[in-house]
Amino acid sequence: MIHLFEPWSIGNLTLENRIIIPPMCQYSAQDGKMSDWHRIHIGSMLTSGAGLFIIEATGVSPEGRISPYCVGLWSDETQQAMADVLRSVRQYSSMPIAIQLAHAGRKASTYEPWKAQEKGERLIPQSDPLSWQPIAPSAIPFLPDDPAPTAMTIEDIHQTTQAFVNSAKRSEAIGINGIELHMAHGYLVHEFLSPLSNHRQDSYGGSLENRMRFALEIYKAVYDAVQIPVWVRISATDWVDKGWNLDEAIILCKALKALGCPAIHVSTAGLSPQQKIPAGPGFQVSFAHEIRKQAAIPTIAVGLISEPETAEAILASGQADAVAIGRSILANPHWPWVAAQRLNRKITTVPQYWRGKRN
Template identity: 55%
Template sequence: MSLLFSPFSLGPLALRNRIVIAPMCQYSAEDGNAADWHLIHLGQLALSGAGLLIIEATAVEALGRITLGDLGLYTDDNQAALARVLAAIRRHSRIPVAIQLGHAGRKASSHVPWAGGQCLAPAEGAWQTVAPSALPHAPGEPPPTALDADGLARVKAAFVRAAQRADALGLDAIELHAAHGYLLHQFLSPIANRREDEFGGSLERRMRFPLEVFEAVRAAVPQRMPVGVRISATDWVEGGWDVDQSIAFAQGLAQRGCSFIHVSSGGVSPQQKIPVGPGYQVPLAERIRAAVDMPVIAVGLVTEPQQAEAIVAAGQSDLVALARAILFEPHWPWRAAAELGAQVEAPPQYWRSQPRELKALFGDARIGQR
């Protein structure tokens, strides 16, 4: 029996298998509002047969957007637009849907990737970015404003309000974005955090604001809603954030009721040197899983079903997330189920698509039904 296709629970949230669709920015929102693109994009992924779908990084305030096209959940219009997309998904799929809430910090106010990704110019709608310290992400970029006490309180409150909106939308889980060089990661990493107050310096102080944000969000939504965190387990820069510090952070999160940890890496510095290869981040997830009593999601160039099965079977992680691979092949879980001798949920409109030799692939599908 395939372990990848065995059920798993994130607290009270039951998943039909251990395949997670990672949050992937689409940079296609309008004033933070989900658009037709999101209906198409998330709609097809909702029919994939995966165990959990996580909506892309969603800004908790306008200043926290990476680009002008970022999805947001900070206005009533944002909430209503996303409700339209979710209603369509719910009509046709039973997949649990989570959302990743984030703030770009000093990496905000940028062009979309296919337009170069560089910082916006004032004439292009640039805005003043914020960060733990007034240090730009890369040389030549405009420096951010260091968050003062009022700014920290505003950001924390923005995370809470967005979480409450997520709950009101009926989303199944929340993932806080503390990875890829965005604001919460910036507080964690000594590369971006040079503060001399209670939120900078020692590991304990650098973890303080991200932990406070987690606590505030956890307290703001019902216990039935899992709240997890995505981290960059290492900056891949000497003297930066590393896996030992990530373990300490994960342990702090676990003590505060964190439901899962999603292990990625990098993003805080252009000086990073990432040894990219198949499953290159899985050993990071494995180390964290060995140190905490909390479900762990591995991600990073996991592209083949046998590869994903081996990761779960070896106990390196509890779940496996797909990103680019499932954009390229939205029905990847169907292929995985076929290769691993498992069953996958598919919409009845597609039941007749399965090959004759795989007639049990879709479980109770009735191949001959008109």
């Protein structure tokens, strides 16, 4: 048996294989609206032969974007732009499409990566009309010299939860097949989870139960609002002493499972510049394995997985139920074709490309 090309289901969504294309920001939207670049990018991903494509981190509000050029889904205009792109690319592919709904929290209002590299600075100056004031659980900046974010009020928390619900309903209305809630990589929900960024003294801070409250409220509200499957991406550890850790992540995943969550997409890090990451091929897979085992919930593994044989070994050994291939699929959008060839399996491809397929 070759596990990588076995069908897999997330809730009631059945995938042809276990290759997931994870959310990858493109920084190419205009006022939150998808552009022609997204037709190129998503069209390329949908002809890859993967089992599922997940749209990049999508802001549930304007201030929830990472940069001014990130995709959003908070208005009729952003919804229509996304619907138009999906309508055009879906003519040529039946691959399921999910979306990652997100709020950047204190890591918002930044330049797109290539401009940040060019300018030598990450944050857009507050004097620039493109910038905005980030919000967070506590007024603690990501870097010590960054301007402090605004600490959220209870009303802000409730409004943000509703923003996730509104975006989820818009997602379902345009035919998206699944929703991933972004609770990883140092963005807003992760900021509530970690004691490094959450110093609140109310019911949303302090104890683990309180720090998980926002995440669980968002999950339940979104889950109850739509009929399509809703799962979660988490960072299983901050890689910082006294930060968010695997033991706490397992407790969160058990609570999410109890609310109906069908799977966890397991990543790590992103919350603190103090993180010390032992990066290498498959370096995050052990976290997916532990969560799968101890929380008894299916997992998607991610983290520098580049070779088909490595991906197959992860599944065959029971460390995860699916694998996410990000950077490698940007480098080679037909990575699943290569995997199928090397593992001697067949894969669905578009007829326009049949001449290039070797199985």
